[in-house]
Amino acid sequence: MSELTFTLLRLGYLVLLWVFVLSAVAVLRRDLALRGAPRARKKSDDGAPAAAPAPSSRGAAPSGPTRLVVTQGPLTGTTLPLSGSSILIGRAPSCTLVLDDDYSSSRHARIFPQGDQWYVEDLGSTNGTYLGDQRVSAPTRLGPGVGVQIGRSVVELQG
Amino acid sequence: MSADSTVAPRQRRPLRLAEVFLLLLALAGGMGGYAMVGLSIRDELPDSFWWRSALLAATALVAHLVLRFRAPWSDQVILPAVVLLNGIGLSMIWRLEISGASGMAPADAAGNMTASLLGAVVAFTLLWLLRDHRWLRRYTYIFMLVGLLLVSLPLIPGLGEQINGARIWISVGGFSLQPAEFAKIALAVFFAGYLVVNRDTLALAGPKVLGLHLPRLSDLGPIMLVWGVSLVILVFQRDLGTSLLFFGLFVAMLYQATARSSWIVLGMTLFAVGAVSAARLFPHVGARIDVWLHPLDAEQYDREVGGSFQLVQGMFSMANGGLFGTGWGEGRPFQIPYAYSDFIFAALGEELGLTGLAAILLTYLLIVQRGFKSALTVRDGFGKLLAAGLAFVMALQIFVVVGGITRIIPLTGLTLPFMAQGGSSLLANWIVIALLLRISDSARRPSDLPVRGQVSHEREPVLVGAGAGPDDGTPVAGTPAVGSPSPVPDDGTPAAGTALPRRSVSERDGGGPTGTTGSSDPTEQLDPTDPESPRGGDRP
Numbered sequence: 001m002s003e004l005t006f007t008l009l010r011l012g013y014l015v016l017l018w019v020f021v022l023s024a025v026a027v028l029r030r031d032l033a034l035r036g037a038p039r040a041r042k043k044s045d046d047g048a049p050a051a052a053p054a055p056s057s058r059g060a061a062p063s064g065p066t067r068l069v070v071t072q073g074p075l076t077g078t079t080l081p082l083s084g085s086s087i088l089i090g091r092a093p094s095c096t097l098v099l100d101d102d103y104s105s106s107r108h109a110r111i112f113p114q115g116d117q118w119y120v121e122d123l124g125s126t127n128g129t130y131l132g133d134q135r136v137s138a139p140t141r142l143g144p145g146v147g148v149q150i151g152r153s154v155v156e157l158q159g
Numbered sequence: 160m161s162a163d164s165t166v167a168p169r170q171r172r173p174l175r176l177a178e179v180f181l182l183l184l185a186l187a188g189g190m191g192g193y194a195m196v197g198l199s200i201r202d203e204l205p206d207s208f209w210w211r212s213a214l215l216a217a218t219a220l221v222a223h224l225v226l227r228f229r230a231p232w233s234d235q236v237i238l239p240a241v242v243l244l245n246g247i248g249l250s251m252i253w254r255l256e257i258s259g260a261s262g263m264a265p266a267d268a269a270g271n272m273t274a275s276l277l278g279a280v281v282a283f284t285l286l287w288l289l290r291d292h293r294w295l296r297r298y299t300y301i302f303m304l305v306g307l308l309l310v311s312l313p314l315i316p317g318l319g320e321q322i323n324g325a326r327i328w329i330s331v332g333g334f335s336l337q338p339a340e341f342a343k344i345a346l347a348v349f350f351a352g353y354l355v356v357n358r359d360t361l362a363l364a365g366p367k368v369l370g371l372h373l374p375r376l377s378d379l380g381p382i383m384l385v386w387g388v389s390l391v392i393l394v395f396q397r398d399l400g401t402s403l404l405f406f407g408l409f410v411a412m413l414y415q416a417t418a419r420s421s422w423i424v425l426g427m428t429l430f431a432v433g434a435v436s437a438a439r440l441f442p443h444v445g446a447r448i449d450v451w452l453h454p455l456d457a458e459q460y461d462r463e464v465g466g467s468f469q470l471v472q473g474m475f476s477m478a479n480g481g482l483f484g485t486g487w488g489e490g491r492p493f494q495i496p497y498a499y500s501d502f503i504f505a506a507l508g509e510e511l512g513l514t515g516l517a518a519i520l521l522t523y524l525l526i527v528q529r530g531f532k533s534a535l536t537v538r539d540g541f542g543k544l545l546a547a548g549l550a551f552v553m554a555l556q557i558f559v560v561v562g563g564i565t566r567i568i569p570l571t572g573l574t575l576p577f578m579a580q581g582g583s584s585l586l587a588n589w590i591v592i593a594l595l596l597r598i599s600d601s602a603r604r605p606s607d608l609p610v611r612g613q614v615s616h617e618r619e620p621v622l623v624g625a626g627a628g629p630d631d632g633t634p635v636a637g638t639p640a641v642g643s644p645s646p647v648p649d650d651g652t653p654a655a656g657t658a659l660p661r662r663s664v665s666e667r668d669g670g671g672p673t674g675t676t677g678s679s680d681p682t683e684q685l686d687p688t689d690p691e692s693p694r695g696g697d698r699p
Binding site: 006007009011013017019020021023024025027028030074100 | 177180181188191192195198199236483486511512515518521522525529535536605
């Protein structure tokens with residue numbers, strides 16, 4: 001076997017090892033990608049912020065949103081009617097909306113009404129609560145149709 | 160309303176395509192190494208290339224199918240990583256065999272391949288039969304006895320064998336076994352089962368000394384006993400690597416169970432005391448430290464027994480390998496004594512270079528990371544502790560071996576999992592992998608817990624702020640004023656939320672480096688579904 005062939009084989013073998021390692025890392029990242037995906041989508045929506053809420057908030061009722069809908073994550077499709085009280089979201093069984101989500105904290109976030117508005121507040125979660133790309137650090141106003149990212153799940157208020 | 164508003168999420172069984180893809184790459188790595196050794200040394204493919212490759216591929220396929228049927232949610236990276244490491248290890252052992260590596264027993268690739276296949280068969284039979292890792296918890300104290308028995312077996316006259324001054328082998332029907340490798344697993348199961356029951360008393364009851372929270376002696380008794388006995392036996396067997404491993408396992412699992420950093424401090428102190436006194440008391444330990452500090456001194460290098468010859472040969476080997484290595488079959492790794500067992504890492508360093516070694520270490524890291532990830536995700540405390548313990552002990556073993564060869568720490572005789580020649584090590588590590596896969600399956604399986612996705616309407620959550628109608632008379636016992644800590648119903652009763660500061664604190668605990676303690680509420684919830692498990696803990 002010629003010197004050149006062997007050198008190519010030798011380096012090719014190292015490339016193969018690294019391809020394995022990097023593919024395995026890519027597989028691991030898929031766990032996280034599920035979390036990253038909705039945020040990426042939000043980014044593309046930034047150009048036309050009006051486009052995203054439009055389909056969901058059909059002619060915003062005078063009394064504001066009436067339900068909380070899980071739009072992404074393991075519980076997609078779950079809805080929760082809104083009453084006048086706040087909603088606690090997290091993994092703990094005592095939460096109002098119990099998420100089965102590795103990336104959410106036991107008591108992750110709270111959505112509560114004040115006046116005519118709904119607000120979202122992060123409760124010191126490990127992975128944070130996001131409105132679009134913004135991490136929620138203080139109680140923030142939450143309009144209908146705006147996705148709140150909690151772990152891998154996204155919830156939004158709908159009319 | 161609540162019935163139809165809750166939508167069950169789809170539960171599709173994963174197809175495990177990522178695993179198939181990674182397995183193909185791993186097989187290419189193993190077979191490629193084997194082929195290149197043959198091409199480089201003999202200018203032709205090895206005689207047995209095709210059927211050995213077919214055997215390796217068949218093992219991988221069967222393992223994949225077992226996982227698909229019996230553990231469909233289990234982690235998809237662990238198996239390919241193990242197959243790759245095993246393939247590389249076998250190629251290197253064969254490469255050393257045909258160039259006549261020196262050592263006590265000759266390098267034996269065929270024998271090692273048999274051991275590896277046997278290990279895979281045992282592991283996947285175990286995975287097939289063991290439907291739930293919590294079954295092991297019933298036999299916590301049986302595992303303690305098994306562990307102690309295994310550790311003490313080599314001391315029995317007639318059964319034990321002394322090789323190179325260490326009495327860690329037993330010979331049964333012509334086969335040599337290293338029972339400590341299996342004791343490691345048994346003790347990990349025991350520690351997990353014992354600590355999951357007793358961790359609260361260990362963490363909370365007891366005096367506080369100098370700011371450190373010490374546990375009560377009576378709570379600690381059984382563990383101390385097991386640990387002390389295994390250490391004493393290991394010292395008598397002169398196997399300090401394994402005793403280091405057991406000690407690390409012990410400290411790490413205590414820390415994982417209690418989240419008390421005082422364990423780390425205590426463990427490190429005890430370790431330092433033990434290391435210094437061992438170096439003073441035992442000449443062979445002292446010699447190891449001299450070799451570690453001054454390997455290139457002529458006096459150390461030329462010493463007949465226990466000198467630095469092996470270590471220095473390994474260093475020369477790795478230096479010769481450089482960044483990209485000499486290539487399979489082109490180096491001279493057979494000049495290192497025991498290149499196929501203790502020093503296989505240095506041999507690989509010569510032929511694959513730093514680039515290859517980094518890839519191999521990352522592959523190990525992947526396995527360990529998946530173990531810890533399963534520990535974080537799995538819902539029952541026993542599974543958390545067991546997965547974290549097994550992953551930690553594997554990481555520690557790799558660190559001790561690689562650190563010894565690269566002169567970060569003194570050399571101790573441990574085997575590199577899945578690579579070094581040695582049937583016991585292969586078998587035991589395959590069993591560890593089976594357990595990790597089983598735990599990762601239940602960690603990632605969508606849960607059937609009643610809590611999942613439930614939307615409660617009857618209970619009123621935390622009332623906050625001014626405008627939330629604070630006086631609508633919720634039945635919550637002692638609705639907490641914001642800011643005042645109140646007793647939290649952490650046992651999962653749908654009572655109420657708590658005040659905010661409390662929440663963030665408890666969350667921070669849960670998000671700590673181990674994560675095994677803070678999330679105890681979903682953890683213990685599984686136990687009622689397994690009526691046997693609480694009883695298992697009480698068995699004397």
